[in-house]
Amino acid sequence: MQNKFKRRRFIKNAAALAALVGLPGKNSFAKAETDDLLDAACRSLPAKGKPVFGLKVPPIKQVGVGIIGLGNRGYEHARLINAVGLEKTKLVAICDIRPEIAKRSADFLKENGGQEPQVYSGKADDWKQLCQRDDIDLVIIATHWDEHVPMALYAMQQGKHVALEVPAALTIEECWKLVNTAEETQRNCMMLENVCYGNEELWLLNMVEKGIFGTLTYAECAYIHDLRELLFSKTYYYKQWRTYHILERDGNLYPTHGLGPVAQYMGVGRGDRFDFLVSMSSLQAGMDAHSDTVEPDNDFYKKKGFKHGDINNCLIKTDKGRSILLQHDVVSCRPYNRINMLTGTKAFHKGYPSKLSINGHAHGFLSDDDYKTYREMHAHPLWEKLQKLAEKNGGHGGMDFVMLWRMIDCFNRGLPLDMDVYDAAAWSVVTPLSELSVQLGSVPVRFPDFTRGGWQEERKLGVMAG
Numbered sequence: 001m002q003n004k005f006k007r008r009r010f011i012k013n014a015a016a017l018a019a020l021v022g023l024p025g026k027n028s029f030a031k032a033e034t035d036d037l038l039d040a041a042c043r044s045l046p047a048k049g050k051p052v053f054g055l056k057v058p059p060i061k062q063v064g065v066g067i068i069g070l071g072n073r074g075y076e077h078a079r080l081i082n083a084v085g086l087e088k089t090k091l092v093a094i095c096d097i098r099p100e101i102a103k104r105s106a107d108f109l110k111e112n113g114g115q116e117p118q119v120y121s122g123k124a125d126d127w128k129q130l131c132q133r134d135d136i137d138l139v140i141i142a143t144h145w146d147e148h149v150p151m152a153l154y155a156m157q158q159g160k161h162v163a164l165e166v167p168a169a170l171t172i173e174e175c176w177k178l179v180n181t182a183e184e185t186q187r188n189c190m191m192l193e194n195v196c197y198g199n200e201e202l203w204l205l206n207m208v209e210k211g212i213f214g215t216l217t218y219a220e221c222a223y224i225h226d227l228r229e230l231l232f233s234k235t236y237y238y239k240q241w242r243t244y245h246i247l248e249r250d251g252n253l254y255p256t257h258g259l260g261p262v263a264q265y266m267g268v269g270r271g272d273r274f275d276f277l278v279s280m281s282s283l284q285a286g287m288d289a290h291s292d293t294v295e296p297d298n299d300f301y302k303k304k305g306f307k308h309g310d311i312n313n314c315l316i317k318t319d320k321g322r323s324i325l326l327q328h329d330v331v332s333c334r335p336y337n338r339i340n341m342l343t344g345t346k347a348f349h350k351g352y353p354s355k356l357s358i359n360g361h362a363h364g365f366l367s368d369d370d371y372k373t374y375r376e377m378h379a380h381p382l383w384e385k386l387q388k389l390a391e392k393n394g395g396h397g398g399m400d401f402v403m404l405w406r407m408i409d410c411f412n413r414g415l416p417l418d419m420d421v422y423d424a425a426a427w428s429v430v431t432p433l434s435e436l437s438v439q440l441g442s443v444p445v446r447f448p449d450f451t452r453g454g455w456q457e458e459r460k461l462g463v464m465a466g
């Protein structure tokens, strides 16, 4: 099975490049080939349906939900959808290829409120039966990365709305497939970027909207999380799927937790867009070194030659001229950090810990009392409303609960979802674009415009409209 992951990964990478310009996957390219690759990477594909900006569907009183993949993340989704409550949503069916993992969620639901969704388990394509059910409105996909897009496409083709885990897609081609299928079927396809619902992030977004930051110029953001123990665990990830990505790919493999909130502050897709990026990876050493420390019966025992440089930096330029430094580091002992740094003409913020600086105050960050005043004065209404429930139900400090509650509430009220398929594609495509940039020697790579020009309209984010 491990070899299956490896073979599929190779095929996907080679196919992604070959599909773009008809070349086999390889490591050095003549100038003309490089130019062709870069042109192909940002080329728009023909539309197959109508745009889905602000897509509205009739209100759904009780949203029927199916979940595919009940591992670390999917179990949490089952728990939190249950916590949102039966008056708003019902878990109709759940599916995991591993029976014991599906049973874990089924048992939890039965013991905590008595929901008894239909369980699908055992075969690799059982999830299709879940997608075919008439009583499901929304399919949540929380499997490993390779399965996100095939499952999402099939679910939309069965008339279901889709909420899928991060990153939504692995290749440029997959991003286009999500966009084209959402447009063709007129279904929602929302990436579950939970960090966009963090208390700190929504507070910052609220202040940006109120003009407190003035004109935004620059941001720094990241996913810095030492995952080495988990990556080498034989049981944490299903068949160690994530480790194979680190073995075979070099770039920013997990961009959206840091970048999603920044994209929202900057109105990406709603007046601005990512224009191009350059990406550079450091030396790879962390995985090679850690492989010496694991048990001999581990598939990665003394494994050498991981492709993924330990720290990847991307610099992204937006159409309006803003720039963003985005980091990825999952293999060094640097403490957890998403940075969440934002610079405007009137204010500056940095996270970990959160500190705010405002024009007109003395040099340096606001005092604790002044900071508290800003937090209270500009708290986002969603957090004011859900604070107690978020604290009770948790999920990364409550942001997971807030995200799921809000998504279900939008369906209940017939409102457009906060994040659309264009956001999912624009944030996820950073991975294949960064791989391309790294592979070609850190050259600038232009973003495809998944909105086909629609980004130029300054649309208000749903979560700011109420």
Ligand SMILES: NC(=O)c1ccc[n+]([C@@H]2O[C@H](COP(=O)([O-])OP(=O)(O)OC[C@H]3O[C@@H](n4cnc5c(N)ncnc54)[C@H](O)[C@@H]3O)[C@@H](O)[C@H]2O)c1
Residues within 6 Å of the ligand: 068, 069, 070, 071, 072, 073, 074, 095, 096, 097, 098, 101, 123, 124, 125, 126, 127, 142, 143, 144, 145, 147, 165, 166, 167, 192, 193, 194, 236, 237, 238, 239, 396
């Ligand atoms: N947003 C967040 O904060 C966050 C946190 C963790 C993980 N994630 C994302 O969630 C996803 C899952 O990560 P995870 O840590 O839960 O991994 P995991 O390995 O624990 O879970 C994946 C599950 O998918 C199941 N599965 C595999 N093939 C299947 C199939 N054909 N049919 C049905 N089920 C199948 C596996 O049995 C496993 O239980 C990833 O995309 C990851 O990036 C997001």
